[in-house]
Amino acid sequence: MEGRKHGTSDKNLFSGDPSASHYMVLAVLRAFIRSSRSLRLSTLPFSHSTSPSTSILRNMHNVVFVLGPPGSGKGTICAKIQENLGYVHLSAGDLLRAERQREGSEFGALIEQHIRNGSIVPVEITCALLENAMNNSGDAKGFLVDGFPRNEDNLQGWNKQMTGKALVQFVLFLSCPVPICIQRCLNRGQGRTDDNEESLKKRVETYNRQTFPIIEHFEKNGLVREVKSERSVEEIYADVVEVFNQAAKV
Numbered sequence: 001m002e003g004r005k006h007g008t009s010d011k012n013l014f015s016g017d018p019s020a021s022h023y024m025v026l027a028v029l030r031a032f033i034r035s036s037r038s039l040r041l042s043t044l045p046f047s048h049s050t051s052p053s054t055s056i057l058r059n060m061h062n063v064v065f066v067l068g069p070p071g072s073g074k075g076t077i078c079a080k081i082q083e084n085l086g087y088v089h090l091s092a093g094d095l096l097r098a099e100r101q102r103e104g105s106e107f108g109a110l111i112e113q114h115i116r117n118g119s120i121v122p123v124e125i126t127c128a129l130l131e132n133a134m135n136n137s138g139d140a141k142g143f144l145v146d147g148f149p150r151n152e153d154n155l156q157g158w159n160k161q162m163t164g165k166a167l168v169q170f171v172l173f174l175s176c177p178v179p180i181c182i183q184r185c186l187n188r189g190q191g192r193t194d195d196n197e198e199s200l201k202k203r204v205e206t207y208n209r210q211t212f213p214i215i216e217h218f219e220k221n222g223l224v225r226e227v228k229s230e231r232s233v234e235e236i237y238a239d240v241v242e243v244f245n246q247a248a249k250v
């Protein structure tokens with residue numbers, strides 16, 4: 001049997017069988033590649049971005065972070081990108097809401113408390129949900145990670161958990177005046193427990209105090225692609241496609 005021919009039994013390894021020495025060389029080679037790869041990846045700064053083909057070669061998830069104020073249209077635009085450009089949309093907010101609803105979840109009450117308060121759930125929960133979703137999505141060209149990282153804790157947690165497993169291509173920043181965003185959330189009509197004036201006030205405060213500095217951090221690293229999202233979905237999407245086309249050329 002093929003498996004036995006290339007097996008690791010002593011007999012095979014020391015018998016002088018050419019297939020056995022071939023096996024040893026391969027094993028050593030693989031170990032070398034593994035160690036040099038992890039060395040290289042562990043020295044990469046977080047801001048490192050690369051083309052999809054490079055990340056596929058390295059067996060890593062390709063990621064685009066999608067950020068913007070609540071109601072700026074992140075979910076709407078991500079749905080269109082997923083439909084047309086082959087990226088898988090992962091909304092941190094949707095994953096947290098699903099976990100909140102999951103029977104037996106030990107985090108349901110904590111998540112609900114943060115969502116109503118407009119504060120940010122600890123990254124250990126959110127990052128685990130994102131990583132699981134990525135690992136369960138099969139062979140995706142890339143992932144749109146929507147609504148993450150939203151504060152310093154999210155960013156640090158991602159770096160800790162995902163370095164060597166994911167490469168961030170760029171950050172799609174949907175910018176939109178806050179009063180328009182608030183109105184959109186109030187009209188959203190999805191029955192969300194946080195689409196009310198009181199929660200929205202806190203969410204906007206969290207965005208200004210915690211999320212915007214993260215966007216500025218990415219901006220300094222040359223990773224931000226801003227698209228103004230006060231316009232019609234069609235106009236926004238046309239610019240977004242251009243951003244993805246440019247990224248594919250790098």
Ligand SMILES: Nc1ncnc2c1ncn2[C@@H]1O[C@H](COP(=O)(O)OP(=O)(O)O)[C@@H](O)[C@H]1O
Nearest residue numbers: 070071072073074075076184187188231232233
């Ligand atoms: N460009 C747009 N113009 C008008 N309404 C929009 C636009 N984009 C999204 N919306 C609407 O605004 C609300 C919030 O959009 P959504 O995509 O859920 O935002 P986010 O994910 O950023 O919170 C939804 O009801 C959506 O249908």
Ligand SMILES: Nc1ccn([C@H]2C[C@H](O)[C@@H](COP(=O)(O)OP(=O)(O)O)O2)c(=O)n1
Nearest residue numbers: 070071092093094118119120121147148150
């Ligand atoms: N990284 C994240 C993303 C969302 N959350 C929580 C807190 C947010 O106010 C809610 C809703 O986020 P979601 O991205 O779905 O919605 P908005 O962009 O605020 O409209 O989920 C979080 O704690 N951490």
